[in-house]
Amino acid sequence: MRLLVTGGAGFIGSNFIRFLFRLHPDYRVLNLDKLTYAGNLANLSEAETSPNYSFQKGDICDAGLVERLMRTGIDAVVHFAAESHVDRSIAGARAFIETNVLGTYTLLDAARRLKIPRFVHVSTDEVYGSMAPGESATEQTPLAPNSPYGSSKAASDLVVRSFWKTFQFPAIITRASNNYGPHQFPEKLIPLMITNALEGKKLPVYGDGMNERDWIYVEDHCRAIDRVLHDGRPGEIYNIGSGKPSPNLEIVRRLLQILGKSDDLIEFVADRPGHDRRYALATGKITSELGWEPEVDLATGLVKTVEWYRDHSDWVQKAKSGEYREYYDRFYVNRGTSLSQI
Ligand code: NAD
Ligand code: TYD
DSSP states (O other), X not given: OEEEEESTTSHHHHHHHHHHHHHOTTOEEEEEEOOOTTOOGGGGTTGGGOTTEEEEEOOTTOHHHHHHHHTTTOSEEEEOOOOOOHHHHHHOOHHHIIIIIIIHHHHXXXXXXXXXXXXXXXXXXXXXXXOOTTOOBOTTSOOOOOSHXXXXXXXXXXXXXXXXXXXXXXXXEEEXXXXXXXXXXXXXXXXXXXXXXXXXXXXXXXXXXXXXXXXXXXXXXXXXXXXXHHHOOTTOEEEESOSOOEEHHHHXXXXXXXXXXXXXXXXXXXXXXXXXXXXXXXXXXXXXXXXXXXXXXXXXXXXXXXXXXXXXXXXXXXXXXXXXXXXXXXXXXXXTOOGGGO
């Protein structure tokens, strides 16, 4: 299989590419990524040595580039590229609408015209909005996003749906819960808390800390996407999650315990505007249809994640200082890789 992966330099995309090469060493991957602040090519240093991997810096909103890449013989698109951080979407949502909505449309439009036979659109549980206690979202739950990030993802999901309904374009939507694990940019809850604690800084907990999220270890998510890519039914939606939401404060306390640090580092700060109280997913569909279940429980996943951040202080320091951005210049611009060589 030859895959076009978008956003492969980000957290989940880079974990997916590494996972895919372990599972299917003969597959070929073309990674299209704009390298925003969230794109870090150091996440892919292992893949770079593979002749089956190539990278193109570019924007998924660039219709000409997208079409040229898709004309190189692509069997499937796995679409991760997005603006992904809720707090940034509150500060300014334009890039979220452009990348998440227009970018997804641009990919779908080219893929449909060029008859790409498979398209996996990676979405999120945030499109369902906040769930009441005891409730969990199924794939039929109406969309009710509350953040600009959530609404941009919901909009993209609806564009994907319309391409299936109108053109029978064989797209599939996955909606995963909050991911955690290695290589997550230290702006999201878990890596921010780990890296702050390691540096002896305060851990800012929004509001009362009782908002709940359904955490899934990133490799479990990657395995689910691989299952959907191969055996998912076109036009369908698959929820992917642990089904066991935890309050933020519990997550933060568990991290401090693993790190051997005091709870005194916790600092309650002003709540996020429009902060969703609770995300919870029903995942029976992917389990019954594709036999997928999460394999890494929260206790194990948190320990693995803490160990990764503790062992990769260089990655963390470069991510926090912005130094990681030099990677592209050193490895690509200087080496002169161009589209014609892909
Ligand atoms: P991320 O922010 O770590 O990475 C996003 C990647 O997309 C970066 O490499 C960035 O450079 C790239 N990108 C951004 N705009 C682009 C553009 N216009 N053109 C090309 N590339 C662009 O995000 P992530 O956490 O890895 O999330 C990946 C996908 O999974 C997103 O679609 C997100 O909505 C979805 N998702 C994330 C989570 C989570 O907990 N992180 C949960 C469910 C779903
Ligand atoms: P985040 O990792 O930003 O993911 P999302 O908002 O997409 O679920 O946040 C996870 C939860 O942690 C969310 O309820 C907000 C909260 N949070 C904090 O309390 N403090 C922080 O510094 C951050 C980044 C998040």
